[in-house]
Amino acid sequence: MKMTFRWYGETDTIPLQYIRQIPNMSGVVTAVYDEPVGEVWGIEKIERLKSLCEAEALEMEVIESVPVHEDIKLGRPTRDRYIANYAETIRNLGKCGVKCICYNFMPVFDWLRTNLHTEAADGSNSLSYTHEELMKLDPKNLHLPGWDESYKTDELNELLEAYSGMTHEQLFENLVYFLKGIMPACDETGINMAIHPDDPPWDMFGLPRIITGADSYDKFFSAVPNRHNGVTFCTGSLGAGRDNNLVEMAEKYADRIFFAHIRQLKFKGELDFTEAGHLTKSGNLDIYGVVKALVKGGFDGYVRPDHGRNIWGEDGKPGYGLYDRALGAAYLNGLFEAVENELK
Ligand code: DNO
Numbered sequence: 001m002k003m004t005f006r007w008y009g010e011t012d013t014i015p016l017q018y019i020r021q022i023p024n025m026s027g028v029v030t031a032v033y034d035e036p037v038g039e040v041w042g043i044e045k046i047e048r049l050k051s052l053c054e055a056e057a058l059e060m061e062v063i064e065s066v067p068v069h070e071d072i073k074l075g076r077p078t079r080d081r082y083i084a085n086y087a088e089t090i091r092n093l094g095k096c097g098v099k100c101i102c103y104n105f106m107p108v109f110d111w112l113r114t115n116l117h118t119e120a121a122d123g124s125n126s127l128s129y130t131h132e133e134l135m136k137l138d139p140k141n142l143h144l145p146g147w148d149e150s151y152k153t154d155e156l157n158e159l160l161e162a163y164s165g166m167t168h169e170q171l172f173e174n175l176v177y178f179l180k181g182i183m184p185a186c187d188e189t190g191i192n193m194a195i196h197p198d199d200p201p202w203d204m205f206g207l208p209r210i211i212t213g214a215d216s217y218d219k220f221f222s223a224v225p226n227r228h229n230g231v232t233f234c235t236g237s238l239g240a241g242r243d244n245n246l247v248e249m250a251e252k253y254a255d256r257i258f259f260a261h262i263r264q265l266k267f268k269g270e271l272d273f274t275e276a277g278h279l280t281k282s283g284n285l286d287i288y289g290v291v292k293a294l295v296k297g298g299f300d301g302y303v304r305p306d307h308g309r310n311i312w313g314e315d316g317k318p319g320y321g322l323y324d325r326a327l328g329a330a331y332l333n334g335l336f337e338a339v340e341n342e343l344k
Contacts, residue, residue: 001260001294001336002026003329004062004304006320009033009049014322016056022326024333027059029102029304031066038069038082041089046096062259062302063093064102064232065196068178073107074162075174083178087185094189100258100302102232104196105175107163107207108156111199111237112144116318117310118274126309127319129200129240131271139205160205168208172219175210179224186228194230194258194301195220199237200271201244213244217253233294234261236306239285240273247289254297262287262332263306275307275319278328291335295343303336305329 005019007028019025030049032041053060066089069082093101104110118128137144140157151159179193186193201212210216217231231253238244250257264276264283276283308324310316316323 001299002059002061002302003333004029004302005325005329006030006064006304007053008317008320010052013316016053016058018322020056020058022329025058025329027061028053029062029064029302030060031063037067038071038085040085041066041092043092043095046092046098050096059097061097061099062102063098063100064259066090066093066101066103068103068105070108070159070162072178073105073171073174074166075170075177079174079177080181083181086178087182090182090185090191091189094185094191098191100192100194102194102196102259104198105171105178105211106198106209107166107171108151108159109144109204109207112204113318120274120276120309124277124309124311124324126275127307128268128274129272131269134204160207163207166208168210171208172210172223175220176223179226179229183224183226183228186226190228192228192230192258194232196232196261197234197237199234199240201237201241202271213238213241214249214252217249217256221256230256230258232259232261233257234263234306235285235287235290236261236263236265236275239265240271242267242270247286247293250290250293250299251297254294254299257294257299258301260294260299260301260303261306262290262303263308263328275309277309277324278305278331287332288335288339291332292339292343295336295339303332305332 003024004027007030032045050060072079072082113127114130114133115128117125119125197211198209203209264278265273266276266283267273280287305325305328307319311324314321
């Protein structure tokens with residue numbers, strides 16, 4: 001495995017040098033942030049990011065994310081142009097040494113939480129989700145914590161309207177159409193596509209969500225068997241679905257897991273949770289079991305410590321401060337080292 005760390009580009013308050021100082025850090029996971037969704041990422045912008053990373057001896061082999069235009073998810077006639085652009089971005093990333101692209105196929109919204117600073121007894125704080133609170137929100141007039149509000153209210157309303165009546169099956173077909181369109185670019189460049197699960201893994205505001213657990217993985221791989229079609233195994237997203245057996249899934253799909261996001265949850269109600277420190281003992285997910293299962297299954301991808309808490313007085317980007325993610329990386333390094341030696 002290769003340990004990595006998410007870095008939000010030049011506006012990230014965490015310097016690359018600090019990331020480099022975390023033991024065993026091979027590189028960063030980043031993105032071109034100033035290109036509108038759907039447009040081609042030019043080589044110059046990619047190269048610039050790469051040279052900043054290389055100046056700190058960090059690799060840039062993983063991109064999170066190249067976002068998918070809503071027209072693709074909606075299956076609109078304009079999708080072919082956006083798919084061609086996406087394929088062009090893949091080719092440009094390939095020329096710059098990128099090996100893996102993380103993306104998601106959630107309609108309109110990415111991850112959703114209801115509180116970004118839920119305080120724990122020890123004074124740390126983290127993200128949390130309370131289903132009842134989310135249900136009270138009006139999706140047409142949404143101001144969600146952490147959500148980038150990239151849509152104006154009118155645009156958002158139009159978009160929600162466009163999705164009305166869309167079934168899970170239709171959305172899935174649109175995903176397959178997209179993947180079939182970009183797989184030739186992956187074959188050419190060797191880039192692996194790693195879909196991120198829906199977070200949390202259930203429908204939101206009547207919008208279908210389709211990458212939620214083992215059944216969706218089976219369907220996904222049988223629809224697009226190409227070896228470059230794989231997943232980002234996000235323990236926090238999948239783990240919020242109480243039916244998902246993460247340990248079983250980690251081993252079963254290890255050879256299609258190109259990227260692992262590892263984090264911990266503490267269950268609060270049937271659908272409610274608070275994020276916690278990465279240690280197995282700190283929450284309900286068996287982080288040790290997941291790492292062991294990945295190694296047993298022959299996992300050979302990238303890992304990053306996902307969402308950390310705010311600790312030691314840090315007021316970092318929610319989920320993405322330095323300290324707790326660095327502790328997470330150290331913990332995960334230890335687990336991998338122990339398990340790899342044990343199973344040798
Ligand atoms: C949140 C992240 C997600 C993820 C995207 C991938 O912390 O895990 O925003 O980057 O869903 O496309």
